[in-house]
Amino acid sequence: MCRVVVTGMGVISPVGNDIDTFWDSLKSGKCGIDTIKRFDASGLKVNLDAEVKDFEPKKYYDTVQEIRKSDLFMQYAMAASKQAVEQSGILDSDIDKERFGVYIGSGIGGINTTIRETNKLNEKGPEMVSPFFVPMMIGNMATGAVSIKFGAKGPTLPIVTACATSTHTLGEAYRAIKHGYADAIIAGGSEASINELAMAGFINCQALNLSDDPNCGSLPFDKRRAGFVMGEGAGILVLEEYEHAKKRGAKIFAEVVGYSNTADAYHITAPDPEGDGAVRAIRTAVNEAQIGDNDEIYFNAHGTGTHLNDAMETKAIKDVFGKRAYDIHISSTKSMTGHMMGATGAVEAIASVLALEEGIIPPTINYKEKDEELDLDYTPNKAVSANVTYAISTSLGFGGHNACIAFKKVN
Known part of the structure; x- marks a missing residue:
């Protein structure tokens, strides 16, 4: 079995469009949530979103032509991928492109393109639908575009598991490298679904x-x-086989x-209130990581701010860790970024890696009123210093999909 490490990261987010800005925002508790600016929301009950700014x-x-042929979710993925690849320096090595892959997921793909072209169809007829409609809309095209950009010819695929999407892309990329199918994979997720239709749904x-x-x-x-x-x-990480990274002198994060x-096999939208699927996901990842009783842990929770999710996730952490849950x-970080849907797992994985590297736990901001049922340490309002050895990140999606990934600090 091969060891797998993180050698590059890139991000486009509501609190920053590069790693340094993003991480500074999280540490300072910056809120990326504001009133909706992307479209006229006066007909909707909702008033808030967490938009990417100044992209x-x-x-x-x-070229401008490339941009015009790319849905916004593809553009976010390309931007974060370029950041991650450049930070990793992997293209400066002699990597075998046939062992270099891309796993980028999206919860819904090019929904803005779908809406725009549907309107054209209804208003102007079928002849006016763009010839690029299909390759801008389908959910695999962020993966495809990034693969083309960097010449990555190895294992290459998207994953769609709603809000668990990009934790699954990272995990499956990890397994592909661990079992010898690739030397490195550009992995993560991208989402651009802020529009009236998605909000209404x-x-x-x-x-x-x-x-x-x-x-x-x-x-x-x-x-x-x-x-x-x-x-x-979007959040993108370059995952790489350890010896491959070490040989080329890469920085390992x-x-x-x-x-x-x-x-869960329980419900199309609601999580299993007993948290059975989440418990099994967390416990299996923890066991594979060989996290010991004395290891200090940061847990980046899915933490959506819905009643059912937060209660279930708290219960799951207690079920896995017992009394030790109170020390975790x-x-x-959704308290600052909002829920980035298919991108959220990878963005939170980046936050987890940075927490390990710097020994700083980002906060859960705007925490004011304690729920008696939720009594763990949620790092309220201000970042804290902690010399954590492991970071765990969970993502739980519609359809009952659960994903958990664990990272270890590199000494």
Whole structure:
């Protein structure tokens, strides 16, 4: 079995469009949630989202034509991938492109392109639908575009598991490298689904917080929690076989040491209140990582700010760790980024890796009112210093998909 490490990271997010800005924002507790600017939301019950600000696709593409042929979710993925690849320096090595892969997922793919071209069809007829509609809309095209950009000809695929998507892409990329199918994989997720249609759907299934106040929008583990806030962006990591990275002198940020993929088999949207699937995912990843009783842990929770998720996830942590759960540093960075859907797992994995590297636990901001049932250490409001050895990140998606990934600090 091969060891797998992180050698590059890139991010486009509501709190920063590069790793340094993103991490500084998390450490300082910056809220990326605001009133909706992307479209006229006056007809909707929801008022808040977490939009990417000041994104400049021209920084990441050679021509305007390429941008025009790429849905926004593809643009976010390309930008974060270029950051991660450049940071890793992997293209400066003699990597075998046939053992260099891409695993980038998206919960829904090019939904903005779908809406735009549907409107063209209805208003102007079928002749006006773009010839690039299909390759801009389908969910595998972030993976495809990044593969083409970097000449990656190895294991290459997307994954779609709703909000668990990019934790699964990281985990499956980890397994592909661990079992010898690739030397390195560009892995993560991207989402750009802030639009009236998606918002209406989530409102009508009672998933979104309807507050007018950005500081009351995403309230993980707080008694006032009332739904999540829609976010967007991309998170990408370069995962690489340890000896391959070591041989070329790469900077290693952390080691991937555990992963699990389970299902609730319970309900299409609601999590199993007993948390059976989440418990099995966390326990399996922890066991594979060989986390000991005395190891200090950071747990980046899925923490959506919905009543059912936060209660179930707290229960799952207690079920896995017992009394030791009260000593674990837990936080939900969704309190700052909103819920980035298919991108959220990879973005939170990046936060987990950076927490290990710097020994700083990002906070759960706007935490004010304790829920008696939720009594763990959720790192309220301010970052804290902690010399953690392991970081665990969970993602739990519609359809009952559960993913958990574990990282180890590199000394």
